[in-house]
Amino acid sequence: MSKPKVGFFSFTSCEGCQLVVLSMADKLFDLLGAVEVVNFREASSYKGEDYDVAIVEGALSTVHEIEEIRAIRQQAKILIALGACAHIGGINCIRNFDNQFEIKKSVYGDKVANFDSILAQPIDAVVKVDYYSRGCPPNRDGEEFVEIVTAILQGKKPYIPNFPVCVQCKMKGNVCTFHKERPITCLGPVTRAGCSAHCPSYGNACIGCRGLVEEPNLNAHQETLSGAGLTVEESLKFYRMLNGMMEVGK
Amino acid sequence: MKNYIVKKERLNDLIENLIKTNEVIAPVAHENFTAFAPLSSPDQIVWGAPQTVIPPKQFLYPQSEDLLAYEFSNDEVKITGLNTVKERILFGVHPCDLNAIGQMDRVWAEKNIDSNYPAKRKAMTLVGVDCLTPCSPEAICLRLGGLDPKGRFDLFLTDIGNSFSAEAATPKGEALIEGAVAAKAADKKKLSAVRKKRNLIFDKKEKKLLPKYQDLPKLMKANVDHPVWEEHGKLCYGCGSCNMVCPTCYCFDVQDYMHVSLVKGVRSRVWDGCMTEEFAKVASGENFREDRSHRLRHRTYRKLNYLFDKWGESFCTGCGRCIKACLTKIVSPLEIANEIYSRKI
Numbered sequence: 200m201s202k203p204k205v206g207f208f209s210f211t212s213c214e215g216c217q218l219v220v221l222s223m224a225d226k227l228f229d230l231l232g233a234v235e236v237v238n239f240r241e242a243s244s245y246k247g248e249d250y251d252v253a254i255v256e257g258a259l260s261t262v263h264e265i266e267e268i269r270a271i272r273q274q275a276k277i278l279i280a281l282g283a284c285a286h287i288g289g290i291n292c293i294r295n296f297d298n299q300f301e302i303k304k305s306v307y308g309d310k311v312a313n314f315d316s317i318l319a320q321p322i323d324a325v326v327k328v329d330y331y332s333r334g335c336p337p338n339r340d341g342e343e344f345v346e347i348v349t350a351i352l353q354g355k356k357p358y359i360p361n362f363p364v365c366v367q368c369k370m371k372g373n374v375c376t377f378h379k380e381r382p383i384t385c386l387g388p389v390t391r392a393g394c395s396a397h398c399p400s401y402g403n404a405c406i407g408c409r410g411l412v413e414e415p416n417l418n419a420h421q422e423t424l425s426g427a428g429l430t431v432e433e434s435l436k437f438y439r440m441l442n443g444m445m446e447v448g449k
Numbered sequence: 450m451k452n453y454i455v456k457k458e459r460l461n462d463l464i465e466n467l468i469k470t471n472e473v474i475a476p477v478a479h480e481n482f483t484a485f486a487p488l489s490s491p492d493q494i495v496w497g498a499p500q501t502v503i504p505p506k507q508f509l510y511p512q513s514e515d516l517l518a519y520e521f522s523n524d525e526v527k528i529t530g531l532n533t534v535k536e537r538i539l540f541g542v543h544p545c546d547l548n549a550i551g552q553m554d555r556v557w558a559e560k561n562i563d564s565n566y567p568a569k570r571k572a573m574t575l576v577g578v579d580c581l582t583p584c585s586p587e588a589i590c591l592r593l594g595g596l597d598p599k600g601r602f603d604l605f606l607t608d609i610g611n612s613f614s615a616e617a618a619t620p621k622g623e624a625l626i627e628g629a630v631a632a633k634a635a636d637k638k639k640l641s642a643v644r645k646k647r648n649l650i651f652d653k654k655e656k657k658l659l660p661k662y663q664d665l666p667k668l669m670k671a672n673v674d675h676p677v678w679e680e681h682g683k684l685c686y687g688c689g690s691c692n693m694v695c696p697t698c699y700c701f702d703v704q705d706y707m708h709v710s711l712v713k714g715v716r717s718r719v720w721d722g723c724m725t726e727e728f729a730k731v732a733s734g735e736n737f738r739e740d741r742s743h744r745l746r747h748r749t750y751r752k753l754n755y756l757f758d759k760w761g762e763s764f765c766t767g768c769g770r771c772i773k774a775c776l777t778k779i780v781s782p783l784e785i786a787n788e789i790y791s792r793k794i
């Protein structure tokens with residue numbers, strides 16, 4: 200296989216995911232040995248149009264972005280969604296639950312008519328996504344991203360766990376946030392692992408940035424959360440922080 | 450078995466000395482729990498409760514263990530076996546975990562003999578410590594045969610006031626305790642009295658097991674379709690917490706980590722758990738235990754039925770960790786057995 204040409208594209212996001220890829224240090228050089236980057240907004244200003252693999256970060260939140268992602272999909276043989284915004288809409292979707300007119304007005308003031316902003320949505324709400332590099336941001340040492348690229352080069356399926364974060368959290372020997380002296384509620388039991396339980400390992404709760412497992416037990420989680428004192432409204436808010444999109448379906 | 454008695458300060462001195470030349474691992478404070486970690490001072494050891502979040506199995510079959518490295522050159526593959534073995538002394542291991550290690554010794558020595566486990570095990574010196582009161586409300590060790598360590602240690606300490614009684618089951622254990630100043634041979638009188646009192650406390654405090662211990666496999670076999678599986682199973686996350694924290698869960702997955710250059714890679718063994726969604730899924734996509742209830746039954750059967758039959762003892766040693774870890778409180782082998790026993794179908 201000749202070196203695949205890779206383009207990075209950015210939609211509504213903080214662009215932190217590209218920074219994660221850039222900050223992979225030693226792994227980055229290995230990657231650059233395997234692929235040719237022709238478009239990388241964070242790395243260089245060169246804009247190539249000739250790419251086979253599109254790596255896309257960010258959610259879609261304007262009409263214009265929808266047109267763009269369609270064009271990218273037409274060109275790319277392989278499309279990878281990078282990070283939570285691209286994968287599940289992420290934090291951008293919080294605003295989907297508010298009054299859109301009020302929100303736009305508070306951001307754009309009297310220029311509101313000039314902006315084509317729409318409800319935020321993940322990439323696969325509009326086009327087919329071939330691979331997901333999950334997380335906000337994708338796990339810091341970039342291991343899963345490299346795993347995906349390696350799998351593509353090998354022509355096999357990347358290994359992405361489909362079990363909850365608790366598995367890796369326990370492997371680390373963490374004290375479960377629910378069992379701390381001062382308990383914190385956690386989305387780990389329904390969230391897809393692969394981050395090595397990063398947040399619980401630093402004393403925080405999992406907030407679900409990698410999206411849910413394929414068959415999350417939401418009833419069990421409702422029971423756990425209400426047992427920990429959360430109302431239904433509070434539980435929904437917790438989910439909506441990054442996973443609001445699941446409520447409307449993808 | 451040789452019996453000794455050693456003053457507590459003398460034992461402290463011994464540990465202090467051992468730390469200088471060995472890796473000594475023991476339970477140390479970890480938030481409101483404990484964790485097995487290398488010691489820098491004997492004062493760090495937490496001798497009793499609370500229990501460690503995960504058992505010491507990580508030192509025999511680590512969470513993720515590289516088994517071999519491979520490298521392609523021309524038409525050849527070069528394969529190098531990997532095994533990181535370190536001489537280690539594990540201090541302060543409780544009876545439930547000692548029993549679990551004893552069970553693992555049998556399991557890992559069966560059939561497809563693996564070279565990593567035995568090498569790690571051989572390099573390990575096991576110093577247990579007796580429990581005089583249940584470590585948590587979840588502990589069910591007395592009920593499931595985990596409280597008596599049955600000689601599964603090199604050395605076993607019991608707190609008998611200002612001294613420890615030390616039982617040595619192996620020459621390794623004898624050599625270790627004879628390194629302590631003024632350790633002397635002792636009879637078992639004081640020890641028996643302490644244990645007798647201890648057993649009464651455990652019997653009062655631990656949840657009762659309603660069926661007879663010996664009848665557990667039979668009870669399980671007769672209740673494949675008991676509603677308890679479905680009732681409990683529907684609240685299961687498939688989160689594998691109960692597997693990860695269990696000293697007798699030893700299932701693993703084998704992963705290949707190919708380097709992005711595609712010329713080399715590593716094959717690793719990582720902890721896996723039968724309660725997770727895809728554990729019993731095979732390449733064709735078929736999943737042999739798709740239902741959570743089936744997975745819960747399988748896990749419970751491993752502890753109280755299949756392995757009990759095969760090795761003649763419960764493979765739940767009653768440490769209580771899964772009972773604590775399970776957020777929806779559905780996994781306790783003892784409670785499942787009790788429910789089945791008292792709700793005949």
Ligand code: SF4
Binds near residue numbers: 387404
């Ligand atoms: S802290 Fe969260 S991820 Fe970790 S075991 Fe508890 S619920 Fe699971």
Ligand code: SF4
Binds near residue numbers: 695
């Ligand atoms: S099944 Fe639960 S109580 Fe029994 S040994 Fe395993 S973790 Fe401990």
Ligand code: SF4
Binds near residue numbers: 769
């Ligand atoms: S379960 Fe029993 S044997 Fe194990 S640490 Fe707790 S009290 Fe000790």
Ligand code: SF4
Binds near residue numbers: 690778
């Ligand atoms: S039984 Fe409990 S701890 Fe085990 S997988 Fe199910 S929810 Fe998780």
